Amino acid sequence: MENIIEVKHLSYRYGKEQRPALNDVSFDVHRGEWLAIVGHNGSGKSTLAKSLDGLLPFTEGTVTVDGLELSPATVWQVREKIGMIFQNPDNQFVGATVEDDVAFGLENRQVTREDMIPRVKAAIEEVGMHDFAQREPSSLSGGQKQRVALAGIVAITPSILILDEATSMLDPLGRHDMLELVSKLRRDQKLTVISITHDIDEAANADRILVIDDGQLVQEASPAEIFALGEKLVDLGLDLPFTAKLKAALKKRGIEPPTNYQTMAEMEEWLWQSLSNT
Amino acid sequence: MSNFIFGRYLPLNSVVHRLDPRAKLMLSFFYIVLVFMANNLVTYGILIVFTLAAIFASKISLGFFLKGIRPLLWLIVFTVVLQLLFSPAGGHVYFHWAFINITQYGVVNSGYIFIRFLLIIMMSTLLTLSTQPLDIATGLSSLMKPLRWVHVPVDTLAMMLSIALRFVPTLMDEATKIMNAQRARGVDFGEGGLFKQAKSLIPLMVPLFMSAFNRAEDLSTAMEARGYQDSEHRSQYRILTWQKRDTVTWIIFIIGFAAILAFRRW
Numbered sequence A: 001m002e003n004i005i006e007v008k009h010l011s012y013r014y015g016k017e018q019r020p021a022l023n024d025v026s027f028d029v030h031r032g033e034w035l036a037i038v039g040h041n042g043s044g045k046s047t048l049a050k051s052l053d054g055l056l057p058f059t060e061g062t063v064t065v066d067g068l069e070l071s072p073a074t075v076w077q078v079r080e081k082i083g084m085i086f087q088n089p090d091n092q093f094v095g096a097t098v099e100d101d102v103a104f105g106l107e108n109r110q111v112t113r114e115d116m117i118p119r120v121k122a123a124i125e126e127v128g129m130h131d132f133a134q135r136e137p138s139s140l141s142g143g144q145k146q147r148v149a150l151a152g153i154v155a156i157t158p159s160i161l162i163l164d165e166a167t168s169m170l171d172p173l174g175r176h177d178m179l180e181l182v183s184k185l186r187r188d189q190k191l192t193v194i195s196i197t198h199d200i201d202e203a204a205n206a207d208r209i210l211v212i213d214d215g216q217l218v219q220e221a222s223p224a225e226i227f228a229l230g231e232k233l234v235d236l237g238l239d240l241p242f243t244a245k246l247k248a249a250l251k252k253r254g255i256e257p258p259t260n261y262q263t264m265a266e267m268e269e270w271l272w273q274s275l276s277n278t
Numbered sequence B: 001m002s003n004f005i006f007g008r009y010l011p012l013n014s015v016v017h018r019l020d021p022r023a024k025l026m027l028s029f030f031y032i033v034l035v036f037m038a039n040n041l042v043t044y045g046i047l048i049v050f051t052l053a054a055i056f057a058s059k060i061s062l063g064f065f066l067k068g069i070r071p072l073l074w075l076i077v078f079t080v081v082l083q084l085l086f087s088p089a090g091g092h093v094y095f096h097w098a099f100i101n102i103t104q105y106g107v108v109n110s111g112y113i114f115i116r117f118l119l120i121i122m123m124s125t126l127l128t129l130s131t132q133p134l135d136i137a138t139g140l141s142s143l144m145k146p147l148r149w150v151h152v153p154v155d156t157l158a159m160m161l162s163i164a165l166r167f168v169p170t171l172m173d174e175a176t177k178i179m180n181a182q183r184a185r186g187v188d189f190g191e192g193g194l195f196k197q198a199k200s201l202i203p204l205m206v207p208l209f210m211s212a213f214n215r216a217e218d219l220s221t222a223m224e225a226r227g228y229q230d231s232e233h234r235s236q237y238r239i240l241t242w243q244k245r246d247t248v249t250w251i252i253f254i255i256g257f258a259a260i261l262a263f264r265r266w
């Protein structure tokens, strides 16, 4: 499979910090895949994401995005290919209204106003925010602001979408809607998605999961392999899903639940069956 | 605080609301010039009619206006009283004690100052009530454009202004949250002497500033990720278009200007 991003021996150290935030990290991202990156707080996930977009001036290692090696000379070209969504919905909303915010990236690229108007409109429609085009950010929910951020990215048509804990400040429903939207955009726009997350459902959407700890890549696996770890998921920096918490509680009472990963519905089914057997 | 309307925006659909913010800003300055040119009953009469007509056209009720201006009344009364008591000698002296002089000149003058103040406050309140802060910012930066020639970073200033406006509600919300959190920990806001009140602001200001700095850092990263390099090399999504109604309003003002020139005492 073709690689859209190649990272080789990447290291980064903030200022005079003793410990490197990233320590000799190497991995590839395949074109069109959904890659999840998990790890504890402070393990270096955001540092890694920013490095990919040339937002941090790493000194060791190389990052190649779509055939372009990241350097001060290529950084703006690389940013054409990457759209990033950050954790806090408020701190990335630049425009005064939804429309203005979606237009922000286009204005930076000096797109003419005639071209901007249809592109802004289409992007807002794509994320289902057409009824809110004139709204100010203070009248939107966190989930709606993240949708607007996605529209801003759709408008500039990058090939890679990086989500840095983009759903972590949303309520469960907002989180669910956001993931659905990302899945839809990924299909429509043929995006490669890199999602950094603590959310088990978001990680479950991925084709592949990378586990990062203390600035180092410690594991690479499929969701099924990772979720088979059960309670040890917490050690990887994932929030234990409800079903896993339930299993732990059952074990404590001497009831032996199945060990493989189960969805809510499967768990419910199993519970019904074992309850009616007794 | 809640009935203090100076500087607030009141969304209504009126011709005044729809005027180009550039026209409104320029006319507000022009209006102040007119107010200072008026110097007798006729010219002030013209201005009062003018102002009432503008308020009427904005569909904002006069009562709402007067109620909103009330908090500023003290400022006006204070200035007028000063003027009344300490104006230089001139005309008939009504009252004299130590260095206090109430003269005919002083009475007339303070009457005029009262009207001037009131008119200017009414018109600038009308400006902010009928124009969104964002539009004021857009209008201001558009009017400042010629300053580019003397290397004033107009576009950067405009960007800063628009982001500042954008974050006002966000930081207000945050301040409320912090205040509630600190109240729950036993901090009293707005109680005790001046020193105690100022001190009680520390547990509000420190977290608020820390959060604002974090936000600023996040925001700059997000802006850069979205391709922002500098404010000069950007296209504009939001533009202002001069309409016929703007020209018409200007013509009305110029007629008013001519009338004031004709009737003022030279």
Ligand SMILES: Nc1ncnc2c1ncn2[C@@H]1O[C@H](COP(=O)(O)OP(=O)(O)O)[C@@H](O)[C@H]1O
Pocket (backbone or CB within 6 Å): A014, A015, A017, A021, A039, A040, A041, A042, A043, A044, A045, A046, A047, A048
């Ligand atoms: N601006 C910064 N200055 C100094 N140290 C930082 C800065 N940002 C992050 N770090 C440190 O770098 C490490 C990795 O941080 P980060 O990439 O934000 O982790 P994550 O996103 O996985 O929570 C942490 O130890 C953190 O304290």
Ligand SMILES: [Mg+2]
Pocket (backbone or CB within 6 Å): A045, A046, A047, A164, A165
């Ligand atoms: Mg992070």
